[in-house]
Amino acid sequence: MDATYTALDGQNTTAGGRLYMAFELGEKSWKLSLGDGQRAPSRFTVAAGDTTAVLTAIATARARCHLSADTPVYSCYEAGRDGFWLHRWLAQQGIANLVVDSASIEVNRRARRAKTDRLDSDKLLSMLMRYHTGERRVWAVARIPTPEQEDDRRLHRELERLRQERTAHTNRIRSLLVLHNLRVRHVGGRIWTHWWARQRELLAPGLRAEIDRECERLTLVRQQIRTLEAQQDQQVRSGTHRHGVAGTACGHRQRQRVDAGQGTVWLAAISQPA
Known part of the structure; x- marks a missing residue:
């Protein structure tokens, strides 16, 4: 993917200056896709709720993308049974997370999708990058309660x-x-x-x-x-x-x-x- 400019925060920032992470949350395991927009994403499967493994995945993806330890991380996951605890934990790690409304996510109209089907992490990662490069209509973002x-x-x-x-x-x-x-x-x-x-x-x-x-x-x-x-x-x-x-x-x-x-x-x- 070519470097693109983002309108986020009113700055021109290349996609390669950030690390993006998308979660596909399952009951027993989570699938993570991480990338900087410059190369194919890194994919990880971790036990559900294993936050230590998530941090390890971030460090591994940073190294693969030749990003520094202070490179900002942007993440997302679909609203669901896990609620907001993960969002709060990510915020504590300095990660800018979005909880997105599943019903608002664009899908291929030819591919019928049950309401309970979750988007795979690669698709979410692609949409996360689009969102942070100015395409704010790709989904709706949930308001996080205290x-x-x-x-x-x-x-x-x-x-x-x-x-x-x-x-x-x-x-x-x-x-x-x-x-x-x-x-x-x-x-x-x-x-x-x-x-x-x-x-x-x-x-x-x-x-x-x-x-x-x-x-x-x-x-x-x-x-x-x-x-x-x-x-x-x-x-x-x-x-x-x-x-x-x-x-x-x-x-x-x-x-x-x-x-x-x-x-x-x-x-x-x-x-x-x-």
């Missing part, structure tokens, strides 16, 4: 999972009951308890025991939901809930919509090119 902002969202995410579990348990109980033409509008509460006490003796022991176990799991999930909702209310009242909701009289349903909306905005908070 550790405190990430932690604030844990409670909301757990509540969402628990509510989904609650729905799954109630649906399962209804499905088991309808096998014997037993139909109930609400599962749980005093009315349900009295109704089930009468009906359970009419069912076969195996089915009765399965429904009892589902009821136990449902009770536990509901208790955990109440605990977390009380914690969420306390955060809102005390002002420690950083996503905050104005006033506590809005009620649980409205607060849930606001939180969910902010979560959507957070996930979609991608810096688009100007």
Whole structure:
């Protein structure tokens, strides 16, 4: 590749004066592609999470490209299950990293690509170089939350999972009951308890025991939901809930919509090119 000039930082800098690194993050291993834009990239496979091996790969690639130890390194990886810890670690090493939105990455329209497919590291490396030589529309860059902002969202995410579990348990109980033409509008509460006490003796022991176990799991999930909702209310009242909701009289349903909306905005908070 010929030396090219970049508009980054308003300076004319050749691609060869930098080292670029792209990660293809897997569950068990990571694939790294590193290059300076002047020669074929160096490729490495390291164990997932092995940051020492990443530093070794950088040093090896620098030597191969005849770059000094203080040559700036620019890296990227696709947003996904690893979250932002890797971004923060790279920043601590003085590496300028980008977390890119997978959905925004250009792909060959003739090659259908499943949403779960990851781009290979060589493709990411090529796009990283293009991005840093002025082609800012090759992808969208994710906004990086602070550790405190990430932690604030844990409670909301757990509540969402628990509510989904609650729905799954109630649906399962209804499905088991309808096998014997037993139909109930609400599962749980005093009315349900009295109704089930009468009906359970009419069912076969195996089915009765399965429904009892589902009821136990449902009770536990509901208790955990109440605990977390009380914690969420306390955060809102005390002002420690950083996503905050104005006033506590809005009620649980409205607060849930606001939180969910902010979560959507957070996930979609991608810096688009100007």
